[in-house]
Amino acid sequence: MTKKIILLFLLMTTSLSAQEGNFSPYSFFGVGNNTFKGTTENRSMGGISMFSDSIHLNLQNPAAYSKLKLTNFSIGATANSLELEQGSTTDDINFSSVDYIGVGIPLNKFGVGFGLKPLSSVGYEIQSLEGDVAKSLNGRGGINTVYLSGGFNIIDNLSVGLSLNYNFGDIENKNLIAQNGIERSSREINSSDINGLTYNLGIQHDFKFKNKFRVRSSVSFSPESTLNINNERQLATIIFGNDGSEIVIDSNDPIESSSEVDFGSKINAGLGIGQDRKWFAGIEYEYQSASNFDAINFNNNVDINFIESSQVKLGGYFIPRYNAPRGYFNRIVYRAGLRYSETGLEFRGESIDEFGISFGVGLPAGRYFTNINFGAEYWMRGTTSNNLIQENYFSFFVSLSFNDLWFQKPKYN
Template sequence: MIKRIFVAFTLMMVGVGFAQTNGSPSPYSYFGVGQAKYNNTAESRAMGGLSVYSDSIHVNLANPASYSKLSLTTYTAGLSYSSLGLKTDSANENASTASFDYLALGVPVSDNFGFGFGIQPYSTVGYRLQTLEESEDGPTVLNRYSGDGGVNKVFLSMGYQVFKGLSVGVTGSYLFGKTEHKYLGLRDDIRYGTREISKSKYKGFDVKAAINYEGEINDRLYWQSSFMYSPESILISENSREIATVLINNNGEEAPRDVQDVDLASEGLESLNLSIPQTFTAGLGIGERKKWYLGAEFELKKTSKFDNKFENFGRSSYENAERFSVGGYYIPDYDSFTGYWKRIVYRAGLYNGRTGLKVNGMPTHDFGMTFGVGLPLGGYVPTTNVFQQFAGMFSNLNVGVEFGKRGSTLYNRVQENYFNVNIGLSFNDRWFVKRKYD
């Protein structure tokens, strides 16, 4: 068992390097520490992003109290592909990217206690912007903006069932990463251009607490509720900035000269404490076990306190973020061992809210619809252990699609019409089985 944990942990550390290069093609990643990433699994995302729902065979990364329900050790990993249609008042562009979403392991230790750990991106930066200023009386000016990097987190979660129906949990996370923002200005009447590169390295800790309660309505129906809270915490930003004159050769390559480091210490910008917002999440759901489920959830983030003086872009400010989600699933016949398509889980949901970012004084809205399926993997394994016979059948491949719109073209802003494909693998195994014979 110790060997298995070591292998799983090693795989997650391999994922750290992959996560560091994970990007987002969104121009909204220009602001703050990047665009926030969805923090749960593909199966939850396909239900509008619900975290209130939990069961015994899937890891719920956003809700630590759910680990107390696990019956099988679960390995889970996720990838996604995003396609963006970018629109302004005067132009249209397309962008796309593939990204790593999460890698985690959930382990049930006893009937009322479980834990898990993993890695996932917290935010991503990835944009390429360009403006051309033409004037009849003056020079033509080309401005190029680009950014890369992001913040990742490794986490440890624990869930404990206090008594039947009531579970509590906590997640501790370590956040780390780096971002780079670059500006290049060129004038047609000057041979050399101006380049500015701003770099930040981040580190910090975050914690989340959760309470879940589940009760029976009647012989068929049950309900679930959850409340989660994350107090405000600090993300330390270590910053540097350099300016230089550059010559662009025929291949478009930059040849810098007269490179100078900016004295940020004298401005009080070399090291800053950034706010990780206080967050409240409440959810409620109702369903019939192994048949259908419908839930709703509301999340509030106190992002209005966020301020990064090092990257003060002027056009941006922050308000509190909020998001409302509704979604669920349907299974035609969970117990069918002969009809594969009857055991498929069909999921759908939608969400609406504000991201907390204001551009040109206007809030950024985000609306989307999700659809997905859970495809069972594996099959019957003959063994003397009745539970183990069917353990492999609980593994599944979860595929989801997401359509949405973020932002607006009003007031000289950018509208994103996005389409995402999300893929999650969930593999189940049985650990901590007491041997009958030595």
């Protein structure tokens, strides 16, 4: 199994690093859209991060690794159907992405984990025609995170955790301008390489209520962080080939600069109640101070403001009877949730917000509680006010959660 995990990790790392995973005009701003909304299991419950158990990974709060009882390998992917709406005009786009890959290993009261997940994603193509001038703006790329996490059970029902994250990626934005009657067109390419270290802390606490219900509280915190950014800007005049290719006629030497982007501090607090292996319901609130992306100077203008962001999430699950000897549907996990988010982006005086409602199921699929998880979410971003674009998504996501016994002492010689 170790060799399989290493091989899958290498394959998925290449896939996650290379994909676009996004198609949103709002990803033009800053370092792109925040695309990670938790594992399939958590996302199906509105994205709440407080819930963790012994057989699923929780990639949002590192304290959850102390709950693992089995070695877990998990991968997740999403297929999106997107409708872009502006006034009376609509456009439909379909795209898919690999969401995350992670491994968690229990070591008595301590648990460790490592893996790869996205931090942000950029993907858009905007075309306009004003008189005899045609403009095309497109972008690609994003930031990925390789993480190493650990969670420790200090005393019964109280766990703390720490995640160290190395963030890396590149963003490319290309602007083309062509005018009718003029043979040559103008092209501007802005490239940004971004990297740096961040970390986050987590705490989880449980206690029994009336010896029947379990109350869980959680807090996670990420301090203000800075990532390094190396910018390159190149201008060129081009002509288009018969196949649409861009043929450079003249170009200047690239203009290079180095700077930093600043991410605001983030705190997440949640509270929930339930019965073990029966049901759970919880609520979370997340707040992040304003970030500073002035170093990415190609998309700065007076219409953009980066402000504080916040998010409220509600969700939970229900299992009819987890250990039912008969009746497969009795052992299925049924999940649901909703979320509302102020993303921290203001454009033309309008706050770019998100709202989503999600559902999902967890299907037992093998020994050691290995399971397949499916989820679906309908969510919206943005608004049609002030001639802006509203994005209407239907997302279908799936994860495979493999469990196995590692580091077990032999019972027989």
